[in-house]
Amino acid sequence: MDKALAAKQLEAVLKQASAYTGKGSVASYIPELAKEDPGQLGVSICLPDGTLLSAGDADVRFTLQSISKIFSLIIALCQNGQKQVFERVGKEPTGDPFNSIIKLETIKPHKPLNPMINAGAIAVAGMIQGKNIEERLNSIVDMLRKMTGNPSICVNEAVYCSEKRTADRNRALAWFLKDSGILTTDVEETLDLYFQHCAIEVTAKDVARMGMVLAADGINPQTGERYVPEEVARICKTFMVTCGMYNASGEFAIDVGIPAKSGVAGGIMATVPHKMGIGVFGPTLDDKGNSVAGVELLRLLSQEWKLGIF
Numbered sequence: 001m002d003k004a005l006a007a008k009q010l011e012a013v014l015k016q017a018s019a020y021t022g023k024g025s026v027a028s029y030i031p032e033l034a035k036e037d038p039g040q041l042g043v044s045i046c047l048p049d050g051t052l053l054s055a056g057d058a059d060v061r062f063t064l065q066s067i068s069k070i071f072s073l074i075i076a077l078c079q080n081g082q083k084q085v086f087e088r089v090g091k092e093p094t095g096d097p098f099n100s101i102i103k104l105e106t107i108k109p110h111k112p113l114n115p116m117i118n119a120g121a122i123a124v125a126g127m128i129q130g131k132n133i134e135e136r137l138n139s140i141v142d143m144l145r146k147m148t149g150n151p152s153i154c155v156n157e158a159v160y161c162s163e164k165r166t167a168d169r170n171r172a173l174a175w176f177l178k179d180s181g182i183l184t185t186d187v188e189e190t191l192d193l194y195f196q197h198c199a200i201e202v203t204a205k206d207v208a209r210m211g212m213v214l215a216a217d218g219i220n221p222q223t224g225e226r227y228v229p230e231e232v233a234r235i236c237k238t239f240m241v242t243c244g245m246y247n248a249s250g251e252f253a254i255d256v257g258i259p260a261k262s263g264v265a266g267g268i269m270a271t272v273p274h275k276m277g278i279g280v281f282g283p284t285l286d287d288k289g290n291s292v293a294g295v296e297l298l299r300l301l302s303q304e305w306k307l308g309i310f
């Protein structure tokens, strides 16, 4: 790849996608997220040799939100193994919004359909082991610090508290899971862990580095250091394709064709197998909860660089 040319193309694509920031609105159901400047858009690409190519607001900090569901799943799979985890959470896309409750009751057994929807991620949080919340949270934070080489990654307390105060829907999901026997740990404690891992703060550059580790099947391609077992990385990338963009995952697979996971703070982590990790941040969302300019940026980039995996 000609890096100078790629950097220019990245700037051009960012400029073009910026026009889309006005087409969505910032998430407001978590009050702290509503404070974001809607005009922001940033992108960072991490290549296997560690090079970062960035454009726009790539140093602005935002919270991972649903992107963190990939990393809680990694820890839960490493600690419990596939058999135990998938006894409590399924592997199928839902076609429903990420915070929907409907299928929890209508589908039997009453387990969440996948770990990328809120109900599934809350069930996964219940499977993360440790002697207290701090230890359970740290297993995720420590992995992210290693993957990014950024020791300052931590929870944004204001966003965490803001969600904790207003998360009635997630509380309903968690209590339903408790009633169904899927959640066997303390409900409020498990929710606390979930809200905190959602509020882990990063930049598009950090997210690009995380995406590169998954693209390299779980290792840092520069050092060979392994952070995620290969099989677990494979499972995560597959979930990113089938469920990563919520109920827009099919459309995204056709239009963009890259494994990706979005969050309601406006972040998207994309991973192009063996080629690159991509971090995007654009806080205005479409009606499915995906960054509207971020999706457009990835669509343009995928076209320009032929990144689609299908």
Ligand SMILES: NC(=O)CC[C@H](N)C(=O)O
Pocket: 064, 065, 066, 067, 098, 099, 118, 163, 170, 195, 198, 262, 263, 264, 265, 289
């Ligand atoms: N889609 C998301 O990013 C959702 C995460 C958010 N913390 C929630 O539970 O609602």
